[in-house]
Amino acid sequence: MTSAPDTDRPTADLNPSGQGSHTDDLPAGTGKLIALLVAAAFVVILNETIMSVALPELMEEFSVGAATAQWLTTAFMLTMAVVIPVTGYLLTRMPLRTVFAIAMTSFSIGTLVAALAPVFPLLVTGRVIQAIGTAIMMPLLFTTVLNVVPAERRGRTMGVISIVIAVAPATGPTVGGIVLDMLTWRWMFWLVLPIALLALVLGTLMIRNVTEPRRIPLDVLSVVLSGIGFAGTIYGLSSIGSAAEGTAAVNPLIPLGIGLAALAVFVWRQLNLKDFALMDLRAFKVGAFSLAVCLVAVNMMYLFGTLILLPIYLQNVAGYSTLETGMALLPGGLVMGVLGYFVGRLFDRVGPRPLVIPGAVLTSGALWGMTTLGADSTLGTVIAWHVTLNAGLALMFSPLMTNALGALPRRLYPHGSAIVSTIQQVAGAAGTALFITVMTAASVAGAAAGVDEQTALMDGVHSALLCGAAISLLAVVGTLFVRRTTAPEEPTHH
Numbered sequence: 001m002t003s004a005p006d007t008d009r010p011t012a013d014l015n016p017s018g019q020g021s022h023t024d025d026l027p028a029g030t031g032k033l034i035a036l037l038v039a040a041a042f043v044v045i046l047n048e049t050i051m052s053v054a055l056p057e058l059m060e061e062f063s064v065g066a067a068t069a070q071w072l073t074t075a076f077m078l079t080m081a082v083v084i085p086v087t088g089y090l091l092t093r094m095p096l097r098t099v100f101a102i103a104m105t106s107f108s109i110g111t112l113v114a115a116l117a118p119v120f121p122l123l124v125t126g127r128v129i130q131a132i133g134t135a136i137m138m139p140l141l142f143t144t145v146l147n148v149v150p151a152e153r154r155g156r157t158m159g160v161i162s163i164v165i166a167v168a169p170a171t172g173p174t175v176g177g178i179v180l181d182m183l184t185w186r187w188m189f190w191l192v193l194p195i196a197l198l199a200l201v202l203g204t205l206m207i208r209n210v211t212e213p214r215r216i217p218l219d220v221l222s223v224v225l226s227g228i229g230f231a232g233t234i235y236g237l238s239s240i241g242s243a244a245e246g247t248a249a250v251n252p253l254i255p256l257g258i259g260l261a262a263l264a265v266f267v268w269r270q271l272n273l274k275d276f277a278l279m280d281l282r283a284f285k286v287g288a289f290s291l292a293v294c295l296v297a298v299n300m301m302y303l304f305g306t307l308i309l310l311p312i313y314l315q316n317v318a319g320y321s322t323l324e325t326g327m328a329l330l331p332g333g334l335v336m337g338v339l340g341y342f343v344g345r346l347f348d349r350v351g352p353r354p355l356v357i358p359g360a361v362l363t364s365g366a367l368w369g370m371t372t373l374g375a376d377s378t379l380g381t382v383i384a385w386h387v388t389l390n391a392g393l394a395l396m397f398s399p400l401m402t403n404a405l406g407a408l409p410r411r412l413y414p415h416g417s418a419i420v421s422t423i424q425q426v427a428g429a430a431g432t433a434l435f436i437t438v439m440t441a442a443s444v445a446g447a448a449a450g451v452d453e454q455t456a457l458m459d460g461v462h463s464a465l466l467c468g469a470a471i472s473l474l475a476v477v478g479t480l481f482v483r484r485t486t487a488p489e490e491p492t493h494h
Contacts (some may be wrong), residue, residue: 014490023476025367033144034157034160036199036203036206036207037144038161039142040049040104040137040199040203040428041137041141041168041197042168042418043137043192044130044134044241044484045137045164045168046171046175047130047134047306048073048112048131048169048172049169049176049415050173050176051073051278053186054188057185058072058185058229061185062119065368071124072123072124072127073309074235075127075131076131077131077234077428077429078231079131079233080126080134080425081134081230081233081422081426082226082230083131084139084422085223085226085230085278085279085418086223086232086278087418088139088414088418089216089278091414091418093214093215093218096140096208097204097207097208099136099426099490100140100203100204101203101204102136103133103136103140104131104133104196105133105135106133106136106195107129107134107196108133109129111192111196112189112193113125113126114127115189120155126406138424139414139417140414140417141161141164142161142421147410154366156344156347156348157214157344159344159345159398160343160344160399167336169307171330171333173307173325173326174327174330175326176188176326178323178326179191184308185372187352194286196358207475216275219273219277222266222269222270223261225266226266226278226279228258228262229260229262229265230259230261230263231259231265232262232455233255233259233260233378234429235255235259235469236252236254236257236421237256237426237430239252244346255379256434267281270476277420278353279422281415282412283408283415284419286407286408288404288482288483289408289416291478292401292407294395295400295478296397296401296427297423297426297430297469298474298478299363299393299397300428301428301471302367302468303393303431304429305435305468306370306386307329307437308435308436309461309465310325310382310386311325312439313461314381316457317457319381328379328382328383328384332383332390335387335394336394337390339395340397342353343394343398344402347402351484352399352400352482352483353401353479353482353484356395356397356479356482357482358392358476359396359479360478361392362388362389362391362395363389363393365388365392366385366392367465367469368472369385370389370465371469373381373459373462373465374458375454379411401420401480404416404484407485421442434463435468436464438460438467439457439464441463442456443456443459446459
C-alpha cells in the first residue's frame with residue numbers, strides 16, 4: 001500500500017469524524033473546493049436531461065426518426081451506467097486531482113465534439129464522451145466531501161450536493177427550452193463549454209489529494225461484467241416503453257435478461273474479490289446504508305418518472321407548448337434546490353428521522369394528489385402538486401445520502417459513492433420505464449375500448465401516477481426504520 005506524499009495534502013486537519021475540530025469551521029480552503037466541485041457537477045449533470053426538449057428539432061435537421069434521436073439520451077445513460085462502477089477503483093487508485101482532470105477533460109472534449117457535429121452519429125459520440133466525465137463527477141464529489149468535511153457538518157454540505165443530484169436533471173428541460181426559444185440547439189453546448197474549461201483550470205489549481213491512493217489491480221472481468229450488466233439492465237428498462245408502443249428495436253426482455261444475469265455474476269465476483277473488488281459490495285452489510293440506498297432509489301424513480309410523465313400530460317393532454325411546460329416545472333426544481341440547503345443544516349441538528357418521515361408523507365400525498373389531475377385541470381394545480389412533490393423529495397434526498405455514506409468505514413467511501421451513483425441511474429431508468437409502460441398500456445387499452453386519443457392518454461397518465469402513489473406508501477413505511485448513524489472507527493492501514 002502506498003500513501004500520498006505529505007506535500008500533496010492540505011495543511012488543515014482532515015479528520016472525517018470531526019473530533020478535535022471546530023464544527024463551525026471547515027478546514028482552510030475546503031469551502032472553495034466544495035463550491036467548485038458542486039458547480040462543475042451541476043453543469044455536467046444538467047446535460048443528462050437538457051437534450052430532451054431538442055429532439056424534434058434534431059430529428060428534422062438530421063432527418064432521423066424518434067427511435068434514433070432518443071439515443072442522445074439513451075447513450076448518455078448507458079455510458080454512465082458502464083463508467084460509474086469503475087469510479088470506485090479510480091478514486092482508490094488515483095489522486096483526486098487526477099480523477100477530476102480526467103472527468104472535466106472528457107466532458108469538455110465531448111461538449112466541443114457535440115457542438116461541432118455535422119452528422120448525427122458524431123453528435124451521439126460527443127454525448128458519450130460527455131457522459132464519461134459526468135459519470136465520474138458525482139462519486140468524486142461524494143468522496144471528497146466525506147474526506148474533508150467533519151461529520152458534524154456533512155448534512156449541510158450534502159444538502160448543497162442534493163441540489164446537483166435532483167435539481168440539475170429536473171431543470172435540464174427548462175434550460176433546454178429557454179435556449180431553444182432564443183438560439184439553436186448547438187448553443188446548449190457552446191454555452192457550457194467555457195464553464196467546463198474554467199472548472200478544469202480552477203480544479204487543477206485548487207484540488208489537493210485528500211485520500212490515500214492504493215496500488216490495487218484492476219479486475220478486467222469485473223469491468224466487462226459491470227458494463228454488460230448495468231448497460232443491459234438500463235437499456236432493457238428504457239426500451240419497455242417503446243415495446244409497449246410497438247416501436248422497440250428488440251424485445252426489452254432480451255437485454256434486460258442478459259443484464260440481470262451479468263449483474264448476478266458481477267455481484268458474486270465482487271464478494272469473492274473483497275479488498276480487490278471493482279465495486280466493494282460489502283457496503284451493503286451496513287444495514288443503515290442498505291435501507292437509505294433503497295429509499296433513495298425509490299425517490300429517484302418518482303423524480304424521473306414524473307419528469308417524463310408531466311411533460312407528456314402538459315403538452316399532449318393539456319395543450320401547452322414546450323417552453324410553457326419547461327417553465328411550469330421550474331418552480332418545483334427551485335423549491336428543491338432552496339430546501340436542500342436548509343434541510344442539510346437541519347440534519348446536522350436533528351438527524352434524519354424528523355426530516356425523512358414527513359418528507360415521505362409529503363411525497364406520497366403529492367403523488368396521490370396528482371392522480372386527481374384531468375384534462376381540464378389548471379396549470380396552477382399541476383405546479384402546486386409538483387412543488388409539493390419536490391419539497392417532499394428535498395426533505396429526503398440529503399438526509400438519506402448523508403446517513404448512508406456516513407455509516408460506512410472510511411475505506412469504503414469511494415465504493416459507497418459509486419454504489420449510490422449507480423443505483424440512482426438504474427432507479428431513474430426503472431422509474432421512467434415503469435411510468436411510461438403503465439401509461440402506454442392503459443392508453444392502448446382505452447383506445448381499444450373506443451375512447452378518443454386524448455382521453456385514452458389521460459387515462460394512461462392517471463394509471464401511471466396511481467401506480468407511483470401506491471409504491472410511495474412503502475417508502476413511508478421504510479422511513480420509520482431510519483436512524484442516525486455513526487461510521488465505525490477503523491485503522492487507516494490494513
